[in-house]
Amino acid sequence: MLMKLLWRSVASLALGLGALGVLLPGLPTTPFLLVAAWAGSRGWPELEARLLKHEKYGPLIRNWRDHRAVPxxxxxxxxxxxxxxxxxxxxxxxxxxxxxxxxxxxxxxxxxxxxxxxx
Structure with missing residues (x-):
């Protein structure tokens, strides 16, 4: 239970920083979403699934995971x-x-x- 809480905390922090990156120029969004999906896969599968299905960021996350590819x-x-x-x-x-x-x-x-x- 403690590890699940830790992974969810990491995923939440990364997701929050990614959301700030949408609003603040110079703060990247995608790297934080990659971390959020990674941490979510360890403790929050619903968040991971939602990120992977996202219209804009889902393909970027899947390309990174599958091929280590960056547009x-x-x-x-x-x-x-x-x-x-x-x-x-x-x-x-x-x-x-x-x-x-x-x-x-x-x-x-x-x-x-x-x-x-x-x-």
Whole structure:
């Protein structure tokens, strides 16, 4: 019962962050929904089924699960947002360690993303 509650909590948090991503530019939606479906599969099968049946996000989740595939449009959008994040962190006041960390980390994430199959 405790593990089921833990998985449902993770799924709920991820779903909430995904919902915020629909409203807030720069906050991704799909990665949080992938986590919500993953956690739901372990403790909330009804939520997982609902996410998989979703008209817009269901195909993205299934493509990721089945083929580890990401649409090209999503790759371009994510890469553009990561680049804009790097530019903004250098233009706005921020700790130097954060500037360097993001400048090194986000290109690695983009490289990883572009090595995934396309759906």
């Amino acid at each position: 090209r449009r999503a790759k371009w959008l994510a890469s553009g947002l990561m680049l804009s994040s790097i530019l903004m962190i250098w233009l706005l006041p921020a700790p130097m360690i954060l500037r360097w960390f993001l400048s090194l980390f986000l290109p690695c994430v983009a490289l990883w993303l572009w090595t995934r199959r396309e759906s």
